[in-house]
Amino acid sequence: MxxxxxxxxxxxxxxxxxxxxxxxxxxxxxxxxxxxxxxxxxxxxxxxxxxxxxxxxxxxxxxxxxxxxxxxxxxxxxxxxxxxxxACDARTLGGLIKLGTPPSFGPYFLPTFLLPIHQRYPDLKIYIVEDRPAAIESAVIEGLLDCGVGPACEMDDLTFIPIGVERLYLGVPADHRLAAKKTARIEDLRGEHLLALGSGNRLLENVRHLAEASSAVMIDDYEGTSLDAIRQMISIGMGCSLFPELYAHAEFRQSDDVRLITLEDWRETRTIGFYFRDSSGRRRHFDTLAEEAQRAALALGLQEDREKTANAQTPPGQVS
CATH class of the missing domain: 1.10.10.10 (Winged helix-like DNA-binding domain superfamily/Winged helix DNA-binding domain)
Incomplete structure (x- = not known):
């Protein structure tokens, strides 16, 4: 042997x-x-x-x-x-859960997600770790984290349960030629500079897809560490970028130096879900959490099928 x-x-x-x-x-x-x-x-x-x-x-x-x-x-x-x-304990969902989430999503989703769980399972302790989606997925696979909630992942050995879909808005400087509009077309972005989060963030892929579709230019010499940093860079005219729905609703105001607009003919969104290891013996626990996450996503307006309404919504921070 x-x-x-x-x-x-x-x-x-x-x-x-x-x-x-x-x-x-x-x-x-x-x-x-x-x-x-x-x-x-x-x-x-x-x-x-x-x-x-x-x-x-x-x-x-x-x-x-x-x-x-x-x-x-x-x-x-x-x-x-x-x-x-x-040793499964259904009453407390195992007593302790280490949950990973990206900072571009977690702070805007977790308050709605966690409060009902705490009320139903008061003895359950949930430790939150914020990191890039790719790092969270690796940590879940290695057992450093129990589960994650955030943008869709495609890694082997992970069970991913979709809970909702986030719209993506284009952020432009307040003095940009498109800033006064509520909507634009991808052809309007030809030659524009696009800023993105760094490697391991799913929004980087969304920005890359938009650049390819519109002939915009991705800024390769800078990869942002946070959406707040990118928003500040846009405010001083360094480029444009994409912002996910929950972040946009929480952080943008009409008086901001960045304006949000909807792209009429580019309907890419980001699917949000709850995920854990395929081999996990706590599947019943995580199925319960995924159901709670779906309810939270619905309460926040992250519905599954929004193709018909994706372009009819007024961007956050604008008056309809």
Whole structure:
């Protein structure tokens, strides 16, 4: 039978990688440093690979070590899913949930989503982590997060349940030639500069699609870290960009230096959903949360089929 590290050894290896220090990893795992060092060394010796480069001042994970640690996280997550299946507590939905959401969506959705859950499950604790959608999806797969809510994901091993659709509005400077209009056509954007969020954000893909459809120019030398930053850059005439519906309704006012308009002949939206690992033993918990998320999306107006009304709505911050 080929060598198989124990779950405890996997925990040791992951701790060393995350702490970057054997002593800190030992304290986190509540064992002595010699014990942890010996066990990690046994894993390396039996596998015939070096997981870490050790120096007098640091511990650096090797490339093969990165691959091994990813697999170790997935393995431990699967084991946790198995235990969760056995120890499922429907009354509290498991008692603790680590939920990831992007900052372009979560702050505007979670208040409507979380309050009914807290009223129904007062003992349930939900820890919120904000990050880029791609990072959240990876963390869910590795078991660092239990689930996520945000733009549609296409990663393997994740169950995605759609809960609603967000419109996308075009933001332009207040003194832009299109600013006085409520609607525009994609041909009006030819040659315009488009700003976008950085890599790992789904809105980057939406902006890229708009640039391709309209012959606008994406600004490649800048990738924004937040929609607020992009909004400020637009206000001083550095370009245009897309803003999702919930953010637009919460953050834009008629007096702003950025105006929102609807594109008549470009109907791209972003699907929002709730997702978790396919292998999760807490599927019943997450199905319940997905149902609550669907109700919250409906309350916020994020309906599923809005093709007929997508262009009839007055953009936020304008008077109809």
């Amino acid at each position: 080929p060598y198989r590290p124990t779950l405890r050894q996997l925990e040791y290896v992951i701790a060393v990688a995350e702490c970057g220090h054997f002593g800190q990893a030992a304290r986190r795992c509540h064992v002595s440093q010699p014990t942890l060092s010996v066990q990690v060394g046994l894993v390396e010796a039996n596998l015939g690979v070096q997981l870490f480069h050790r120096t007098s001042t640091s511990v650096i994970t090797t490339s093969i070590g990165e691959r091994f640690i990813h697999g170790a996280r997935v393995t431990l997550a699967a084991m946790n899913d198995l235990i969760d299946t056995v």
